Amino acid sequence: NAGVTQTPKFRVLKTGQSMTLLCAQDMNHEYMYWYRQDPGMGLRLIHYSVGEGTTAKGEVPDGYNVSRLKKQNFLLGLESAAPSQTSVYFCASSYSRGGTEAFFGQGTRLTVV
Amino acid sequence: AQKITQTQPGMFVQEKEAVTLDCTYDTSDPSYGLFWYKQPSSGEMIFLIYQGSYDQQNATEGRYSLNFQKARKSANLVISASQLGDSAMYFCAMSVYNQGGKLIFGQGTELSVKP
Numbered sequence: 001n002a003g004v005t006q007t008p009k010f011r012v013l014k015t016g017q018s019m020t021l022l023c024a025q026d027m028n029h030e031y032m033y034w035y036r037q038d039p040g041m042g043l044r045l046i047h048y049s050v051g052e053g054t055t056a057k058g059e060v061p062d063g064y065n066v067s068r069l070k071k072q073n074f075l076l077g078l079e080s081a082a083p084s085q086t087s088v089y090f091c092a093s094s095y096s097r098g099g100t101e102a103f104f105g106q107g108t109r110l111t112v113v
Numbered sequence: 114a115q116k117i118t119q120t121q122p123g124m125f126v127q128e129k130e131a132v133t134l135d136c137t138y139d140t141s142d143p144s145y146g147l148f149w150y151k152q153p154s155s156g157e158m159i160f161l162i163y164q165g166s167y168d169q170q171n172a173t174e175g176r177y178s179l180n181f182q183k184a185r186k187s188a189n190l191v192i193s194a195s196q197l198g199d200s201a202m203y204f205c206a207m208s209v210y211n212q213g214g215k216l217i218f219g220q221g222t223e224l225s226v227k228p
Contacts, residue, residue, distance in 0.1 A: 031214045042117075042204060042218040050213045058215060090158065094214055101148060102208075102216055104158035 002026050006091050006105035013081045013112045021076040021108050023091030031094045032074040033058075033102065034066060036087040043090060049074055081112045115140045117207050119219035126195045127227050133180070134190040134222045136205030144210040147188040149179065152202040152221070161203075164188060192224075200226045 007022045023032065030051050035043040035058075045058030049068040063085060065077045074093075078085060088109050092102040116139040126132035138147065149161040164172045164179045172179040180189040192199055202223050206216040 033215060035216075035218075040220060042220045043206075043216075045215050045217070048213055048215050056213060088156070092158075092216070096214065101160040101163055102214075103160070104150075107156050 004091055004093055004103050004105040006089075006108050008108060009106065010109050011111070013078075013110065015081060015083060015112060017081050018077070018079050019081065019110075020078075021089055021091075021110075023074045023076070023093075023105060025072055025074075025091075025093040025103070027093060027095070027103065028071070029093035029095050029103075030071070031096070031102075032068065033092045033094075034064070034074065034076045035090045035092065036060065036085075037090060037107075038087050046076065046089075081110075083112045086110060086112045115142075115145075115207060115209055115212075115217050117205050117217055117219035119205055119222050121222045122220075123223045123225070125225050125227060126192075126199075128197060129194055131191060131193045132195055132224065134192070134203050134205075134224065136188045136190065136219060138186050138188060138205075138207050140207065140209055142209045142211065146208045146210070147179065147181070148206040148208065148216065149177070149188075149190045150204045150206060151199075152204065154201070158204075162190070195226045197226050197228060200224060 033048040034046040047066040052071040091105040094102040145166045147164045151159040162174045178191045205219040
């Protein structure tokens, strides 16, 4: 059971470079989320999607874009990376909007130098 | 706005003893869920327990129980018979049903179990 898979697991970017993080889930979940985790701040929601073709802003959306072209995939893009985007990124998915647990990927550790 | 507060940055507990991790929440919406997740040093997020706002009884999952006090807006996690493997970061989270199911997390409590 793959569950939620994030690609890549680690990445180092130079300031100004762009990259895309891929999240894939094989549980046919409607809802998908991108979070970032910084020391002492818990997880903060970047963007989320309530179904294929939909996206919405979370708590900290600036500097990020997302797309959900296929139900099983949720992409997070950084157009011009900044050192402030150094963080651990988690993707999650859930079957329903709050009544069941969210399943998380293993995380992507991104360093912007 | 919804908010989760965990006031204990770090906790210590002796092996085999019980420990309570505090969580208070704030929402004006009547329909919500409360969750606890464990994050060991390896980094993955592990779901532990869930409590719905309309559930009459406190949720239990093995050694984990959620002490749900709706009037006080608290959702404390109780771990009974602590084990060394329980040493980890613990996050309380809330999801409001009419807001896309997004989880709002507290800042976490780091639990250390002493042998």
